[in-house]
Amino acid sequence: MNAQTHIGTGRLTPLSNATLGALGAAVAAPAYERSRLRAGIAHIGVGNFHRAHEALYVDRCLHRPGHEDWAICGIGLGDTPAARAKAEAFKRQDGLYTLSEFAPDGAVSSRVIGAMIEYLHAPSNPDAVLRKLSDPALRIVSLTITEGGYNIDEASGTFALHAPDVASDLAGNPPRTAFGFIVEALRRRMESSVAPFSIVSCDNLRHNGDTTRLAVVSFARARDAQLAEWINAKSSFPNSMVDRIAPRVSAPQRQQLNARTGIDDALHVVGERFTQWVMEDRFGAGRPDFGAAGVELRADVPAFEGIKGRLLNASHMLLAYPALLCGYRLVHEAMQDVRLANLLDRFMSLDVIPLLQAPAGVSLHAYKQQVLSRFNNAAVADQLPRIAHDGVSKIPVFHSSTLRALVDAGSDIRRAAFFLACFQRYFKGVDDQGLAFAVHEPQLSEEDRQSLLQGTDPLAVLRTTPFRALRLYDDMRFASAFLAASDAIEKSGTRQALDALLADR
Numbered sequence: 001m002n003a004q005t006h007i008g009t010g011r012l013t014p015l016s017n018a019t020l021g022a023l024g025a026a027v028a029a030p031a032y033e034r035s036r037l038r039a040g041i042a043h044i045g046v047g048n049f050h051r052a053h054e055a056l057y058v059d060r061c062l063h064r065p066g067h068e069d070w071a072i073c074g075i076g077l078g079d080t081p082a083a084r085a086k087a088e089a090f091k092r093q094d095g096l097y098t099l100s101e102f103a104p105d106g107a108v109s110s111r112v113i114g115a116m117i118e119y120l121h122a123p124s125n126p127d128a129v130l131r132k133l134s135d136p137a138l139r140i141v142s143l144t145i146t147e148g149g150y151n152i153d154e155a156s157g158t159f160a161l162h163a164p165d166v167a168s169d170l171a172g173n174p175p176r177t178a179f180g181f182i183v184e185a186l187r188r189r190m191e192s193s194v195a196p197f198s199i200v201s202c203d204n205l206r207h208n209g210d211t212t213r214l215a216v217v218s219f220a221r222a223r224d225a226q227l228a229e230w231i232n233a234k235s236s237f238p239n240s241m242v243d244r245i246a247p248r249v250s251a252p253q254r255q256q257l258n259a260r261t262g263i264d265d266a267l268h269v270v271g272e273r274f275t276q277w278v279m280e281d282r283f284g285a286g287r288p289d290f291g292a293a294g295v296e297l298r299a300d301v302p303a304f305e306g307i308k309g310r311l312l313n314a315s316h317m318l319l320a321y322p323a324l325l326c327g328y329r330l331v332h333e334a335m336q337d338v339r340l341a342n343l344l345d346r347f348m349s350l351d352v353i354p355l356l357q358a359p360a361g362v363s364l365h366a367y368k369q370q371v372l373s374r375f376n377n378a379a380v381a382d383q384l385p386r387i388a389h390d391g392v393s394k395i396p397v398f399h400s401s402t403l404r405a406l407v408d409a410g411s412d413i414r415r416a417a418f419f420l421a422c423f424q425r426y427f428k429g430v431d432d433q434g435l436a437f438a439v440h441e442p443q444l445s446e447e448d449r450q451s452l453l454q455g456t457d458p459l460a461v462l463r464t465t466p467f468r469a470l471r472l473y474d475d476m477r478f479a480s481a482f483l484a485a486s487d488a489i490e491k492s493g494t495r496q497a498l499d500a501l502l503a504d505r
Contacts, residue, residue, distance in 0.1 A: 012264035015112065017094045023112065024262045027098065030114035032062050034094075037117050039073035040288075042133055042197075044178045045144040046074040046086075051113065052099055052246035052271035054142060054202055059115040060293035070288040072116040073132055077145075077178065079123040089266040090119035097267035100257055102379035104273070110261050122181065126174040133185030134194070139285035142200040143212065145178050148393030148443040150205065150215045155469045159218035170222055179219040183227070186220070190230050198236040198283045204313055205397060206305045209239035209280065236284040241304040243276040243312065245374060247382040272380050274370075278304040303359035310352050311364075312371045314398040315344045318415075319375070320388040321422035325494040327431045331382040335375050339498045344372065346502070347415050355405050385438055391423055392466045393443045400470060407475055417481035418501055420472075424461035425489055427452045432493045458483055 013019050020029050041058065043050055061067045074090065076083055095116040102108050122129045132138060143149075151160040161170065169180030186196050199216060201208035213232070221228035249257070249270055257268045279290065281297040291297050298304075316331075322343070323334035334340050348368045358364045375382075399416070406413050429439045441449075448464040451457065462473040462482065472478045488497035 011262075012258055013262055014264045015093045015096050015098070017096070020096070020112065020114075026110060027261045027263065028109075028111035030059070030062070030112060032068075032114070034071075034114050034117060036068045037062065037071035038069055038137060039118055039132070040070040040137060040286075041140040041142060042073045042075055042138055043116075043142045043144070044075045044077065044181070045146075045149075046076055046090075046116070046119065047144055048246045048248060048269050049242075049244065050142075050144045050202065051097060051116075051267075051269045053242055053244045053275060053277065054144075055113050055115045056099060056275065057277060057290060057293045057295055058288065059111075059113045061288040061290065062115055064289060064292060067288055069137065072118075073138070074116045074119040075129055075132075075181075076119065076121050077123070077176070084121065084124075086267070087119060087121035087124070090116070093265070093267060095119055097269060098257070098261055098263055098265045100261070100268065100270045101273050102270065102377065104373060104377045104379070106379045107273075108260075108379065110257075112263075122175070126181070129181055130175070130185055130188070133181060133197070134188040134192070136189075136194045138197055140198050140200060140283065140287065141182060142202055143178055144202045146390065146393070147203055147205055147397050148390055149178070149203070150201075150211055151179075152211060152215065154396055154466055159215050161218070161222050166219065170219070179216055182216055183220045183223060183231070186231050186235070187224070187227050190227060195285055196231065196235040198238065198285050198287070200238055200240060200279075202240065202242045204242070204309065204394070206309055207239055207302065208305075209237040209282075213237040234284070236282045238280040238282040239301045239305070240277065240279040241301055241308055243308055244271050244274065245377075245380055245382055246271040247380060248386055253381070270380065272374060272377055274374060298359075300359050303357060304362075307356055307358065307362065307364065307367055309398050310356065310402055311348050311367060312374075313394070314352065314402065315348060315371060315375075316387045317391065317395055317398055318347055318419050319344055320384050321391070321419065321426045322494050322498060324384050324388060324437055325422055325425060325431050325489070327433050327435065329384055329437070331375055331384060331387070332378040332380070334384060335372070339495065339502055341372065342502055343415065343498060344375075350412065351406060351415060352402055355402065385440075388426065389440045390443060391426070392441050392448075392464065395420075395423065396466045403470055403472065407470075407472065407478055410477075413478050414481050414485070414501055414504075417478060418485040418497070420461060420467075421482055421485035421489055422494065424452065424486065425494075427461075432495070458486060 023029050096112055098110055099113050100110040120129050151163050153160050165176040169175050169177050175181045199212055201212040205211050217228050217232045220231050254268050258265055278296040278301050280301050328334040353364045403416055430436055451460045459473045
């Protein structure tokens, strides 16, 4: 029965190991024997991005001979109803899910990913997670826990031991955090003379491996100095750069995708056709043949991190807040507004590219054009609220270096000031037409929240904890530009304020 027959009859095939042989021709299925696989990788934080990115590369590896020991065990830390429903769906579907990839011209291809053979819901059974992470067969632990999930204090550059869940883990309670599970498992491995696993961050952080080492070793040191030294000396923390747009899939979108494939899949995930993973080849406990699967194993990862973070990620953030204020909710719709597209073009061309050193073989101007093209991919239907989410964590990561360089050099700071003025106004949760949108800032302290929502300081966002270290409020030129942008948005609206900014060269 092919996908068209499914669509016509309305019957969908439930996804599981038992039904893999009955899928329609519209969907590629794993060509390897899943019953022969065992987990050599554990991934903490099995969200859309991981399933559309790392798991795809591992799936490619599993199609190669001799890779049966490199499947994935997924680990979920959340304990919300949605997190529990995800765990149930993974169990029901034997870890299988569909990935649909969309090209800019709307062409779509779908495949079932079979790389994840087990899923553990940590809050329900923390002991099972610790047993899995302690198993000598487990040789890599990877993470997507968001930029803010590493608990690094931006001002001091240290790991925040006082965070509630971290403090609970350190008090000896069943682990709640990735660091609690990782460090306890490494303690057990050290005491059993089992080599440590490599730890790979797949989050959008510069030097993400170094940041992960700082977090893990700092947590371990708060427990046991000897354990911390063993981890620091024996564990591998390769830096990596990950890139793929993988937006949230709404229930109606999932129904449409399932109708196309003929598969009843509660976990269908989508991504753009483009995908990239650049990684240092530092794996003390071995790795699959990532290079054959399309991973770029290079020593110059920081250069790729720099261009991706400061061009693509920074432009995503720059687009999100003024676009939301203008009334847009989807990225490609915002990109059809010439003023917003021009803002991104000028930001990358004038503010960022002159500050960057391109990796060997990469054209920064070609990269810029690729970013603009990817943002215009209507088929992906990426959501602006998704990008705007957790701005207090992401903006400092992707914009601080550029902000500091522009201010110190006396360069044009009007686009940067306009961006942060839009971010401050975003906290009102209402666009210029009076329509509400959700503001989700889980890392914002209560003190900063009160300052932004109820205070009278016109420079409030510049004084919040994530931006305080930049001291932009103390720079008369930047503060004046910020106030001018805020005043223009307040009096004329975001569109007219942006028109004036773009007209003034």
